[in-house]
Amino acid sequence: MRAVVVMFDTLNRRYLPPYGGADVLPNFDRLAARSVTFDTCYAGSMPCMPARREMHTGRYNFLHRSWGPLEPFDDSAAALLGDAGVYTHLVTDHKHYWGDGGATYHGRFRTFEFIRGQEGDAWKGVVRDPADIPGSRGGELWRQDQINRRYTESEERHPQTLTFDAGIEFIQENHREDRWFLQIEAFDPHEPFTASEQYQSGETPQHDWPSYKRTAESDPTSDYIDSYRALLRQCDHSLGRVLDEFDRLSLWDNTMLIVCTDHGLLLGEHEWWGKMVQPWYEENIHVPLFVWDPRSERRGARNTDVVRTIDFAPTLLEFFGAPVPDDMEGEPIGPLLSGTDRESNVALFGNHGGHVNVTDGRYVYMRASVSPDNQPLFEYTLMPTRLQGAFPLPELREAALVPGFDFTKGIPVLKVPTVSTGSPWLFGTMLFDLATDPDQLAPLEDDAVELRMATLLVEAMREADAPLEQYTRLGLPATGPVGEHHLLVRAQRAQRERGALAPPRAEDFDPDSPVVSGAVRSWLADPATSELVMAALPFLANPFVSVLAAPMTLIEAASLGPAVGTEEMAQLNTQLLDARELSN
Numbered sequence: 001m002r003a004v005v006v007m008f009d010t011l012n013r014r015y016l017p018p019y020g021g022a023d024v025l026p027n028f029d030r031l032a033a034r035s036v037t038f039d040t041c042y043a044g045s046m047p048c049m050p051a052r053r054e055m056h057t058g059r060y061n062f063l064h065r066s067w068g069p070l071e072p073f074d075d076s077a078a079a080l081l082g083d084a085g086v087y088t089h090l091v092t093d094h095k096h097y098w099g100d101g102g103a104t105y106h107g108r109f110r111t112f113e114f115i116r117g118q119e120g121d122a123w124k125g126v127v128r129d130p131a132d133i134p135g136s137r138g139g140e141l142w143r144q145d146q147i148n149r150r151y152t153e154s155e156e157r158h159p160q161t162l163t164f165d166a167g168i169e170f171i172q173e174n175h176r177e178d179r180w181f182l183q184i185e186a187f188d189p190h191e192p193f194t195a196s197e198q199y200q201s202g203e204t205p206q207h208d209w210p211s212y213k214r215t216a217e218s219d220p221t222s223d224y225i226d227s228y229r230a231l232l233r234q235c236d237h238s239l240g241r242v243l244d245e246f247d248r249l250s251l252w253d254n255t256m257l258i259v260c261t262d263h264g265l266l267l268g269e270h271e272w273w274g275k276m277v278q279p280w281y282e283e284n285i286h287v288p289l290f291v292w293d294p295r296s297e298r299r300g301a302r303n304t305d306v307v308r309t310i311d312f313a314p315t316l317l318e319f320f321g322a323p324v325p326d327d328m329e330g331e332p333i334g335p336l337l338s339g340t341d342r343e344s345n346v347a348l349f350g351n352h353g354g355h356v357n358v359t360d361g362r363y364v365y366m367r368a369s370v371s372p373d374n375q376p377l378f379e380y381t382l383m384p385t386r387l388q389g390a391f392p393l394p395e396l397r398e399a400a401l402v403p404g405f406d407f408t409k410g411i412p413v414l415k416v417p418t419v420s421t422g423s424p425w426l427f428g429t430m431l432f433d434l435a436t437d438p439d440q441l442a443p444l445e446d447d448a449v450e451l452r453m454a455t456l457l458v459e460a461m462r463e464a465d466a467p468l469e470q471y472t473r474l475g476l477p478a479t480g481p482v483g484e485h486h487l488l489v490r491a492q493r494a495q496r497e498r499g500a501l502a503p504p505r506a507e508d509f510d511p512d513s514p515v516v517s518g519a520v521r522s523w524l525a526d527p528a529t530s531e532l533v534m535a536a537l538p539f540l541a542n543p544f545v546s547v548l549a550a551p552m553t554l555i556e557a558a559s560l561g562p563a564v565g566t567e568e569m570a571q572l573n574t575q576l577l578d579a580r581e582l583s584n
Contacts, residue, residue: 001294003256003316004171005183006242008235009048009094010190011261013288015232023229027240031259031290033300034243034252036337040361041289041307042347043263047275048094049102050351051262051309056108058313058328059407063466064380066352066418067387069104073408075325076108077313081181084322087174089113091166092185093159095121100385109183115162117152118187120145139551142209145192155196155234160188164238168245175249181316184242188235191265191274193227199234201226210267212274212548213559214503225267256319257292260312270440271502276421277545277560279366279430280357281440285349293319296337305336306345306361327407329463348460353377353420355427356474358457364432364440365453368424368492370475377420377473380405380413387544391416406465422539426563428495429488443489443496450489454482499562504569506555514576515554515569520546523554528579536572537564 015021018032019039045054045062049069053061056076070076078088088108093115096102106112116123120141130146152158167184174180192209205223215221239259246252264284266272275284289307292299310330317324318332331343350356353374355366369375384391384399399416431444431453444450458476471478476486506516514523520540523533533540533554539561540546549557554572558564 001179001254001256001320002177002251003181003258003319004167004242004251005181005185005258005260005312005316006167006239007183007185007259008189008261009185009187010263010265011235011288012228012264012267012283013286014264014283015229016288018290019288023232025232025236027236027243030243031239034246035257035259035290035292036298036301036303038289038291038307038333039302039304041260041287041309042349042359043261043285043287043309044347044349046263046280046285046349046351046354048096048262049105052102052105054310055262055312056105057407058310058324058330060310060329060348060464062350062352063356063461063464063470064352064405066379067101068379068381068385069100069102069383070108071381071383071408073382073404073411075313075327076105077316078108078181078183080317080322080325081320082108082110084317084320085179086320086322087177087180088183089170089180090183090185091115091163091170092183092187093118093163094185094187095119096387099388100390101387103385104383113166115159115166117148117159119190119192121148123148124151139547145209149194152194153196155198158196158234160186160234160238161196163187164241168241171242171245171249171251175245175251179320181320186235186238189228189231193224193231195227195230195234199230199237201230205230210273211552211556211560212277213272213556214562215268215271215273216503216505216559218506219268219273221268224273228265228267252292252294254294256294256316257290258312258315259288259290260309261287262309263287276351276354277539278562279355279424279427280349280351282364282434282438285357291315291333291337293334293337295319295334298337303336304361305342306347306359307333307336308347327409346456346460348457348464351421352379353418353424354422355424355429356457356461356470358453358460359434360453360456362433362435363449363453364430364434365450365457366424366427366430366432367454367457367474367476368427368429368488368495369473370425370488372423372425374420374423374425375473376469377418378467378469379416379418380467381416382411382413384414384416392543405467419541421542421544422561425492426495426561427499428492430496431489445490445493447484447487447490450487451482451484454486458482495563501563501565503559503564504555504566506553508566509555509569509573513573514580515558515573518553519550520552520554520557521550523576528583529576532572532575532579536568537561
């Protein structure tokens with residue numbers, strides 16, 4: 001037996017023809033005809049590296065940890081397969097594997113191959129600043145991306161092409177061998193949406209990299225969506241190359257194929273771009289999944305069971321006959337293809353410090369914090385690194401070594417106080433019925449349904465051995481039943497309504513007004529204005545958000561969070577004018 005996982009990053013299922021998308025993507029249709037299409041698959045721990053951690057470990061991690069590497073106590077499906085005599089190989093252009101917050105994943109494979117150049121990857125060294133290009137947002141990440149693009153312009157040199165080249169090379173070299181697992185992992189169609197020229201429907205869009213923010217009338221919406229669709233067409237072509245090898249080498253006879261993603265992306269839906277800075281709506285968290293299992297030989301079929309990305313690790317272990325550790329919360333998908341019922345039809349999802357969400361496939365319950373400060377909140381780790389660096393020293397000075405959890409194998413962990421990427425309190429607690437409101441446009445207020453979903457949420461949190469302070473943050477009981485006094489949907493109606501306000505517009509202010517005429521980094525660097533800005537835009541306290549906002553004007557930065565309207569920005573503008581006058 002052999003297995004191939006083809007994983008795309010940021011695949012919005014609603015753009016794929018097997019899920020009702022209007023785009024012409026023949027190889028996704030071809031895949032659906034040869035596999036089982038899962039209609040109710042949910043990602044769990046968000047975003048990129050937390051998702052990969054749960055794909056290795058088969059358990060949720062976002063209740064305990066934000067973005068970070070595999071921990072010393074973590075199980076890894078790739079390592080466990082190696083222990084069981086399966087040769088494992090990874091090919092990827094996903095740059096976060098060689099960042100501080102992702103540096104322990106690829107080493108769990110026996111061999112791995114990296115392709116460079118995606119999304120501002122610190123790859124090609126050029127001292128001279130490149131000439132600005134239309135659509136550039138400024139900052140080191142975007143500067144480096146402009147440099148890298150010089151070396152990846154043709155399809156033959158595109159990182160996605162080179163990644164699939166490497167994967168197909170492995171297949172061709174080893175197709176006669178048994179017991180191997182190959183993961184072909186493409187960074188695309190993650191932003192920036194840089195597709196090769198032949199996949200563009202017309203002129204190459206000037207803007208292919210949306211910020212994570214609320215939409216605005218001035219956004220180049222058609223450019224963003226056209227460039228995403230162009231990159232999807234390139235992904236479809238690459239997928240077709242793998243399917244061609246399955247056909248040519250008769251791999252369908254004895255090789256499992258899983259095609260999946262880590263999460264989706266908002267492309268203007270709910271009046272938002274991106275992910276992380278808003279709730280995890282369906283477009284971001286309800287993901288596509290296609291599985292071919294040669295044991296069942298089911299093809300051209302659909303499955304409606306709730307499946308989760310925590311199921312991927314036990315699926316691969318079960319397929320190769322390797323034992324599934326008790327620490328894994330997920331369940332193998334293979335038995336579903338033979339008609340076996342699931343033990344669980346509930347999916348948990350979220351990012352660290354955000355809403356904690358649960359779905360049963362029909363209802364989605366998004367539980368916000370009970371207070372604006374979104375506290376208490378801690379990270380639990382023995383690997384204190386995030387995206388591109390270590391935890392800040394002030395955080396680590398407050399760390400304490402504490403007893404671990406039921407999955408840390410008796411090992412104590414560091415408990416580190418932290419803040420989240422924004423406050424879910426600003427959006428409020430939400431409940432949706434996907435049967436009547438699949439686009440999640442009309443939140444429900446139904447106490448009976450909320451009580452049932454809140455109970456499912458607490459049960460899932462307890463199964464994941466959630467830290468006690470998570471229950472405090474969310475206003476839920478760590479022990480005992482959930483009662484009506486725990487419900488929040490009605491109580492947080494005002495926040496939901498305020499969170500839906502349109503963002504302030506630059507056109508409403510004079511061109512030389514402080515809020516439209518200076519970069520956030522400049523205002524924060526000035527002691528006379530930093531406190532004013534942080535009071536008006538408190539979400540800038542988060543390092544992830546502050547990096548995004550640094551080159552923006554204050555009016556642009558206001559779109560990174562909810563509940564900041566024209567009135568608040570006008571007040572800040574006045575305060576900054578007064579501060580400027582005093583300094584003169």
